[in-house]
Amino acid sequence: MEKAMIEQLGDELHAAWSEARTVAPLTERHPDITIEDAYRVQQRMIGRRLQAGARVVGKKVGVTSQAVMDMLGVYQPDFGYLLSDMVYAPGEAISMAGLIQPKAEGEIAFILKKDLDGPGVGVSDVLAATEAVTACFEIVDSRIHDWKIRIQDTVADNASCGVFVLGDRLVSPRGLDLRTCGMALEKNGELLGTGAGAAALGHPANAAAWLANALGALGVGLKAGEVILSGSLAAMTPVKAGDSLQVSIGGIGGCGVRFTA
Helix, strand or coil: CCHHHHHHHHHHHHHHHHCCCCECCHHHHCCCCCHHHHHHHHHHHHHHHHHCCCCEEEEEEECCCHHHHHHHCCCCCEEEEEEHHHEECCCCCEEHHHCCCCEEEEEEEEEECCCECCCCCCHHHHHHHEEEEEEEEEEECCCEHHHCCCHHHHHHCHHHCCEEEECCCCECCCCCCCCCCEEEEEECCEEEEEEEHHHCCCCHHHHHHHHHHHHHCCCCCECCCCEEEEEECCCCEECCCCCEEEEEECCCEEEEEEEEC
16 A cells, blocks of 8 residues: 555544544455555554654553454454553543543553563563553544444554553562453443453463564564553443443452543
């Protein structure tokens, strides 16, 4: 795909984000778009937000659980960038005004204490580089109309990043079996879903290792102090104004989030 078209699509997605609206799937309009093209579009979109003053605070892995793969019809992971303007504090209400078609995911987040550079990163490397893990909510949101996405669409759209909330309890991963940590997700007091750490590519640290290696191939590393979101442990949950959600993860803790108009 030509550079001019990459820039045009990146600018289009940035405008859709800033105006809280959707666009037609890129893969419908440009059926020859490759995943590599899509990541270049993502870089253009993110670059526009960085120029406006946002900072990179971490990265995320998307489409790591079978439940999410089945919901989206996308069957391989992708990654996106977490920016400073995506962060909400625990208990802080999230306004629906800047969101389009949001869905909540309960996840395990990693807080790094050391840089992590691929290729060749494995689970043990991730755990050694991790300061703490915490429960979190990622609120994914697609700028693609009706979530009609293929892998190229979600990649270009920064892995469908919306906003995120970290729990207020940080726990050392040493001594924890992150594969078997059970998760319960409640919405408005009703249990909606359960899962375990193994839902994220067999182990949440596998997801972080995949991310480090995928970025390493592009000459990009994971940095000390960054937040790494390892992927949903259950199906995504649509949310609207007035909803309140709580996630609890065994041995790690919980995280709550609420939505206002």
